[in-house]
Amino acid sequence: MSSIFLPVRIEFGMDSSLRVGSEFSSLNCTKVMIVSDKGVIDSGLLDRMTKSLAESAIQVILFDGVRPDPDIACVEKARDLYVSQACDGILAVGGGSSIDTAKAAGMLVTNPGPIAGLVGMNKLTNPLPPLIAIPTTCGTGSEVTNVTVVTDERHFKAPIVSSYLIPKIAMLDPGLLLSLPPNMVAATGMDALTHAVEALTNNVENWYADASALEAIRLISQALRPATANGNAAELGRMLYASTLAGVAFTLARLGLVHAMSHPVSGLARVPHGVANAVLLPYVMAFNVVGNPRGYAQVTRALGVAERENEVATAVAGVKEVVKLNHQLGIPKSFKALGVDEELIPLMIEDTFKSGNVAINPRRTTKSDVEKIYKAAFTGESPLTFVE
Structure with a gap:
């Protein structure tokens, strides 16, 4: 329903x-x-x-x-x-x-x-x-x-x-x-993308949320790079529109593991929320592919990436696209590069499981899973190691 x-x-x-x-x-x-x-x-x-x-x-x-x-x-x-x-x-x-x-x-x-x-x-x-x-x-x-x-x-x-x-x-x-610095456009734009991806792919079914999320992803894939580079009103307007659509999507369908994990990073290590989401997004996408290959294949298509031979391969191509997008936007690839203390990881894991978003993540998630994702995001190793 x-x-x-x-x-x-x-x-x-x-x-x-x-x-x-x-x-x-x-x-x-x-x-x-x-x-x-x-x-x-x-x-x-x-x-x-x-x-x-x-x-x-x-x-x-x-x-x-x-x-x-x-x-x-x-x-x-x-x-x-x-x-x-x-x-x-x-x-x-x-x-x-x-x-x-x-x-x-x-x-x-x-x-x-x-x-x-x-x-x-x-x-x-x-x-x-x-x-x-x-x-x-x-x-x-x-x-x-x-x-x-x-x-x-x-x-x-x-x-x-x-x-x-x-x-x-x-x-x-x-x-x-118009006066928003490029790094703020990048970070907040990746926050919006994360909202849309999680609302679309989690275990909550809502057709209106899905439609809003897909359109948000499509707009962000087209507008975020030029909005960050040029800051013109047309591209920033598309990003603002996409952000609101993504907000509608997660109001109706909630979020997932990225947000459950990023909130502790922001709260404990003071990493800006959008940056924390951006770093974690490809890791969680890769981890979740096995739980919802169809949903992540939809994400890939909305990002403008060509179809692959099957849904899993298409979904993995979406993970690679997000890694590339982060790089093009100048988002640091690891929490270590952001100065996060690795000793905070146990507290972050504890706080992650206080979030109701873990329960609606498309793949069942344990504390060991979260620890592995945090450690990979800390060092910046390839997210593709999480694809099963």
Whole structure:
């Protein structure tokens, strides 16, 4: 049985973010807290949005304390500012960390904490305040997803999943990505690719998710290289569109072993989430081929790689294509090159199995399997050693 529930309106187009004032007016908001990070603020991207809000007679309170992989303290500070200033709406502008912070802060406004009691599936009992999300990267998909991730005091990235976390409106403005550094385009683009691949190939069946994932993979295969190299609005727009499609896909079908393993890498070793996904993706794809050769053959075709003699060979060609893509984008091929301490691997394995995504991975996975994948990704050995 497939279930499709997407209570978000998506606005896509150049300068679409400039209508944010009228959008909040339509939600009957008069005082909005903007949640963003200092990089976005210093770039001036907020200036025209705050002007739009002012033109709609909406007061603005700015929370600029977003940090990568937001922790409980960050989220609670944002919640406290919202409450103390008597805000009635939230605008998230930025990458996944900003949107996750906004979601989690809004969650705490209407759902009494502590956060630990809300971790997991469908623990929220009340809707969030009106939330509009405007992404400035092409990877997270958080502007349309039902999840937020908060890093706890043990550096575990704890997922909170609820349909209440889906923003009211997502405004996709390609112009906001024009100043994004190439390495950020590459990392967030590979994050989006990982979302799509895992949503398509895991054990959750959902036809709408599959269609969204396949189109996302196709677009990323065509647009990510030129978007990283040239940064023009057309290619960045395609990547933004693909990222949102991938977000829709994993909202409906969830993820898999890559994300179960990458969250500990980010939480414990501070590797950016998209980079951790990119390094792990070809290893997990190769490991999973035997579990879902048809699904990974579909991935290969969507990547634009020619059909081989059978599904397994076609799937393996997709693994090779992702290895090549990482190389072309300048993604480091190993965790060792990223400065990850190999002694963290036992803790990473432990945290991997706290994720519900392990259970829906297309191949049954043991702690020994995860250890082998981590060690291979640490040294950078060929992912093809995992193909059976």
